[in-house]
Amino acid sequence: MKTNEELLAEIALIRERLEEAEDTLRAIRAGEVDAIVISGSDTERIYTLEGQDRAYRMMVETMHEGAASLSADGTILYCNTRLAELLGSSLEQIIATPLKLYLVPEERDSFMNLIGESKTERSRREFTFVRSDGSKLHALVSSNTYRQDGIETSCAVIMDISDRKKVEEELQAANERLARILEASSDGFYEWDLIKDRIQRSKAELFGYSPDQTGGVWQDFMARLHPEDRARVQKAFDDHVQGHKPVYDCEYRAKMPSGEWRWIWSRGKVIERDADGNPLRAAGALTDITAKREIEDQRRRTEEVFRAIFEGAQDCIYIKDHLLRYKEVNPAMEQLFQLPAADIIGKTDADLLEPSESGYFNDVDSRVLRGAYIEDEHTRRIHGVPTTLHEIRVPLKDSEGNIIGICGIARNVTERKEQKEVTHSQNEYPSEAMQETITYLRLASKRDATILLLGESGSGKDYFAKFIHQRSPRSSGPFFAVNCAAVAPELAESELFGHERGAFTGAQGRKRGQLELAEGGTLLLNEVGELSLTLQAKLLTFLDTREFTRVGGEKPVSVSARLIAATNKDLKTEVDAGRFRMDLFYRLNVMTITIPPLRERKADIPLLVKRILAQLRFELQLPYEPQLDGTSMEILIDYDWPGNVRELRNVLERSVMLSNSPAVQIIDLGGRSEVLSDWSHTIQFPKSESINDITRNMKSRLVSEALRRSGGSKKGAAKLLGISRYSLKHYLKTLDLGFYGVHDDYEM
Numbered sequence: 001m002k003t004n005e006e007l008l009a010e011i012a013l014i015r016e017r018l019e020e021a022e023d024t025l026r027a028i029r030a031g032e033v034d035a036i037v038i039s040g041s042d043t044e045r046i047y048t049l050e051g052q053d054r055a056y057r058m059m060v061e062t063m064h065e066g067a068a069s070l071s072a073d074g075t076i077l078y079c080n081t082r083l084a085e086l087l088g089s090s091l092e093q094i095i096a097t098p099l100k101l102y103l104v105p106e107e108r109d110s111f112m113n114l115i116g117e118s119k120t121e122r123s124r125r126e127f128t129f130v131r132s133d134g135s136k137l138h139a140l141v142s143s144n145t146y147r148q149d150g151i152e153t154s155c156a157v158i159m160d161i162s163d164r165k166k167v168e169e170e171l172q173a174a175n176e177r178l179a180r181i182l183e184a185s186s187d188g189f190y191e192w193d194l195i196k197d198r199i200q201r202s203k204a205e206l207f208g209y210s211p212d213q214t215g216g217v218w219q220d221f222m223a224r225l226h227p228e229d230r231a232r233v234q235k236a237f238d239d240h241v242q243g244h245k246p247v248y249d250c251e252y253r254a255k256m257p258s259g260e261w262r263w264i265w266s267r268g269k270v271i272e273r274d275a276d277g278n279p280l281r282a283a284g285a286l287t288d289i290t291a292k293r294e295i296e297d298q299r300r301r302t303e304e305v306f307r308a309i310f311e312g313a314q315d316c317i318y319i320k321d322h323l324l325r326y327k328e329v330n331p332a333m334e335q336l337f338q339l340p341a342a343d344i345i346g347k348t349d350a351d352l353l354e355p356s357e358s359g360y361f362n363d364v365d366s367r368v369l370r371g372a373y374i375e376d377e378h379t380r381r382i383h384g385v386p387t388t389l390h391e392i393r394v395p396l397k398d399s400e401g402n403i404i405g406i407c408g409i410a411r412n413v414t415e416r417k418e419q420k421e422v423t424h425s426q427n428e429y430p431s432e433a434m435q436e437t438i439t440y441l442r443l444a445s446k447r448d449a450t451i452l453l454l455g456e457s458g459s460g461k462d463y464f465a466k467f468i469h470q471r472s473p474r475s476s477g478p479f480f481a482v483n484c485a486a487v488a489p490e491l492a493e494s495e496l497f498g499h500e501r502g503a504f505t506g507a508q509g510r511k512r513g514q515l516e517l518a519e520g521g522t523l524l525l526n527e528v529g530e531l532s533l534t535l536q537a538k539l540l541t542f543l544d545t546r547e548f549t550r551v552g553g554e555k556p557v558s559v560s561a562r563l564i565a566a567t568n569k570d571l572k573t574e575v576d577a578g579r580f581r582m583d584l585f586y587r588l589n590v591m592t593i594t595i596p597p598l599r600e601r602k603a604d605i606p607l608l609v610k611r612i613l614a615q616l617r618f619e620l621q622l623p624y625e626p627q628l629d630g631t632s633m634e635i636l637i638d639y640d641w642p643g644n645v646r647e648l649r650n651v652l653e654r655s656v657m658l659s660n661s662p663a664v665q666i667i668d669l670g671g672r673s674e675v676l677s678d679w680s681h682t683i684q685f686p687k688s689e690s691i692n693d694i695t696r697n698m699k700s701r702l703v704s705e706a707l708r709r710s711g712g713s714k715k716g717a718a719k720l721l722g723i724s725r726y727s728l729k730h731y732l733k734t735l736d737l738g739f740y741g742v743h744d745d746y747e748m
């Protein structure tokens, strides 16, 4: 029978144990423990406490983690099913086995030490258990040993920390990866302890800071900044710290340890604050953007230069987008349209021009959007005034080469065009032959078909080709003429069809041929019979497809130009002799008009004389109106004119120059008057003319005279002038003498 004291002591012990158990349960509920191990040197003693033992057993069984009691040498005397589960075993298998055997061998001693240490104070340590299937269990073992009546009772708590361990490992791996990435990146980075003002972690080689920097970073950093940037950097940082900006982002110039100034882009944020919101730590990245800033500066400067050109240019410059809306126009463009830029931008030509005109531009622009480079001359009505623009349009591409719009440069050539057209006023000819021809010419001008003009040299084929052009729907476009006989054979293809850069020796840049230049207008091929058979084939292809390739090029170039061919040869005979392609002949011979020779339309001579004298007055800038006397006119009408109107013009020009007065006397007709032995010329020097104009006129006269003396032979004329045949050809071209009908001494 137990004494009252003994019973009271037992009750106190049970109460104490129950309190412990409650603590443990509270800890279990709070999720702090995963397992409890009860060990003691006198388990007998525990088992005799039946009620208490039941309470324990209940407690350990209701725990959702394992628990066991161990003998002094660590043998499992009792455990719950959860521990068996955790160790991947059954209760029967693990009871009576030493728990340390489930540990990885290297941790067994440590485990026994823990049990020993727990005699004096509760001890915890992490251990790695090996389950029966070989997998590992990471656990935190907490052991507590009680001594009661000389009996040691240990209570150990085991926490399954496998998940936490996994997260920790992953975190560590991520940290290592991050460290490697940061190491590999060209950016600098930092983690900055704001309280101690020291860099905790950095790859701030940029500034020469190292992780073991002792502090005082901010002051040092500020001192390294460019004085102009300091206030900005401070503000960006303060704005972020005070919560006005979610991140700190700033560009500044900093002096490197080498003494060199570099542009740095810095962005970062506060990553830790105290309970009052004061910043504790910040982290961020630093990028050296010096190269980028230099490129940007260069681009800015280029843009400024471009702006200056764009705004100061006399020529109209514009940019259109892919829908052909004006995106940018320069002041010259505003002047042309007499509208402010704001009223042009966003509009298309359809909004700004008359409908009959905008259609043509739309067509040309569409081709540029498909990749064509188009140069043309076109007359449009702007505020009712016919305005002729020489315009170059090129496609605008983005960085990937996609066409995103058009850039155009246009020069207003209205004045030049008006001057040129003085010679092309309305014709009314008294002769029947010419009246009939004019009827055909007018008819031809209404259609867009290819025309073949026949007629003797100098009869006016070139003149009437312009006549057709000016009355055709293409009159607002350019008129170009090529004299096939005057171009060296090896250059003929390039002259006509253009060439790409490097197409042949001397082809330094891309050149557009006459055909391309005649875009939107008319091209006259004079002396078409002189074209080589190869070029005849190329021309035929163009007539069939409206496309050709430049010399040395592969991309087909499409051109909308009307072709007028002219010749003084009998093309049929040329076909029979195998010198002209029959298919081309039939292709050209669709609408053939013959210009009658002057001897068959002598009734026109007075009209022609009047017109040519008016032209000469303009061209020679005479202060008076030259007039022929009656007898001179008779001489002219009597003459047979083998050289046709050209000869008439030459005679009149020489007579006007030599007469040097309003009364013009005919001299040197058909070579009957004396050939001047000396090269003598009268020079007019009106105030408006510069020395360049005068020497140009002089050269023009000398060349004309040499050609007259050589009977039209270029070789002879070049010899007389003491220059090469090609220099002479250059003069013929630059002095606008290209169509003097002179004959050459070689075949094309």
Ligand SMILES: Nc1ncnc2c1ncn2[C@@H]1O[C@H](COP(=O)(O)OP(=O)(O)OP(=O)(O)O)[C@@H](O)[C@H]1O
Pocket: 455, 456, 457, 458, 459, 460, 461, 462, 463, 464, 526, 566, 567, 568, 608, 611, 612, 645, 646, 649, 739, 740, 741, 742
């Ligand atoms: N009807 C005309 N009115 C005024 N000038 C004319 C007329 N016809 C021709 N001319 C002038 O005569 C000269 C020769 O004319 P054009 O060059 O047109 O002849 P062509 O038949 O083309 O000669 P070629 O076959 O040699 O090239 C030019 O100066 C031209 O301006």
